[in-house]
Amino acid sequence: MILLEFGGTLLRGLGITLWISWLALLLAAIIGMIVGVGRTSRSLPIRLIAQIYTEFFRSIPTLVQLFLVFFGITFVFNINLSPFAAATIALALEGSALMSEVVRGGIQSVGAGQREAARSSGMRAWQVELYVVWPQAIRVMVPPAVGVYVSTLKASALASVIGYVELMQTGLFIRESVRGGPGGLTVLVAVAVLYVIVNFTISQLGAAIERRSSFVH
Amino acid sequence: MYDFNIEAMYPFFDKLPAAIWTTVEISFLATIFSAILGIFLALMRRSDRLMLRAIATTYVEIIRNMPLLVLLYLVFFGLPAFGIVLSGFLSGLIALTLNSAAFMTEIFRAGLIAVPKGQYEAARSQGMTRSRMYLSVILPQILRVSYAPLGNQIIGVIMGSSIMMIATVEEVTAWMNNTGAVTYRYFEAFVVVAVVYLVLCQGTNLLRNLLGRLIFKSVAAGGRW
């Protein structure tokens, strides 16, 4: 059986997929936090810039961003990015746009009355955010942030296109090595099953968090 | 400093309209087919029969959790193994449709949930047939709830169509890749392609908001989520 022979290799590919998407998510969360806060800013220029950022990255396909980072940066700045670095950056940019929406949604889910009550008790602007708004907003953000992780994980398969060897590319290599044999398709199915199992598990986790964290109001 | 030279793109512009047309065509067809499939799957998810519910739910969960690229490879390499040889465009269209259908299902399901039971009862009590009830009473109310996420999904399909270049579909991303590879000017090619995608997506967005405002006379609150 082809899976007995290559199972370990596939699992190693899965490990790399999990790692790169986790790293990209982390970067995405940091950038997305800044942009998301910008989107709720009271200053119109900041709000606009943040919105343009979000719209821009959400309107450019991940694959195009990947090409831009991998090939474009090479020629523009004359630096050679590894497929790993390029994929991480592209996935992080894409994810940050999604994250900024999550953060904005979380902040805006906290009712105006909460801010008002906090302000009327004499809290400073940062205290209102830190003690009243964010503790509530975070709970709203976690489930959709899990969704961003799943979509980053799925998008990471595109890294195979620029030759980064994660789960997808591992599968393609194995398929290549058994050229002609029916095992090739089995391997692709196995790759698909691995993605589905991992993403399904993560999604269910997100749903469980959502059920637990919603306020009864 | 990088010397930005958009003129290097000029010789390749003659191939751009066909590439844009391919992107629009495959996205449009995938949207229509996946919407139809999605409506049926959504109805299945609300069926009284466990079997139908299970099939629809399983479909949605599998597709939602699988990268579109993997699905594309499965179709592209898988169908020939069963003796079905399709063009790259058709393989891409099938993958894109199957993928989008899962999300369409969720959108229509949410829309179905938003229609209160009383609406069904009222339609039945007036002697409407099942299909008449869905067409004249239920679907309009579903669209009212669903048109905003539907717009998002169309944009999602356009984004996904870029992956179809892997199946040798000559769409916009393929144009960027080819042009970049020949001229070594990926950045200029990117700028061109970025404009195309921005126009397609924001155009869809605008159209959606406009239609929403016209048809539902509700303020389409801008947001694409």
Place this chain on the structure above:
Amino acid sequence: MSTEPKSPGNGRAQQNPILRVEGVVKRFGENTILNDVSFNVQPGEVVVIVGPSGTGKSTFLRCVNGLEDIQGGRIVFEGQTVNARSRKVIALRRRIGMIFQNFNLYPHLTAVENVTIAPIKVLREPRDSAKERAMELFRKVRLEHRASAYPSEMSGGEQQRVAIARALAMNPSLMMFDEPTSALDPETVGDVLTVMEELAADGSTMLVVTHEMAFADHVGDRMLFMDGGSIIEDGPPEELLRNPKEERTRQFVNSVLRPDTARRRQSNGAAADPG
């Protein structure tokens, strides 16, 4: 906080008012919501504001607290001009307690945490003494047994009493209430009104927007009738309720005091979205 007993009328005019409102104008864009509102509040006084819906009562309270800025006139609290745009307004808000129609308790904190968060974070009180004081306040509002409950586990009446304790924890010199019982189920209204009555008896200075005419009559030292963004009549509650000078006041009082309309108003209030 003034401890002198309630002595209506005599002498109060000579005192320094704690709140001076002089010709306040508030606009939202083209709409003038408050038009030349003037009155004073003396220490220890309980002033009740009544008036039809949408006349700007809530907006007025928000202006006093510097949550909205004003386009004309002046609001002076304890000798200091309220300016919503100035940084000083933050210090000023600490001395004004505000009670909202829909409580606005922080849903992620327990009752006792709701009460202690501002004293700890804003006034830098030590945690232990803040907590001790909170328990004292819970006894006052009769909620000792609910201190560790979350807002979602409490009835509306309980939540509103926590909100009162939360405001009192800052030792405010003025307490403002914006329809504190409008969002409550009828059976819990009494608990909240009792607490407010006791506060008044303790000598707290209070500015209360309410539709509870019996409370206004009993507890209020003065009543303002507002309509269309202006104060139409200002006087002792018994005067306004039984012998109004203005026709509009009479109409309003009649509509509120007629038992059938009163009941309808109450049930409307309970059903309305507290938003």
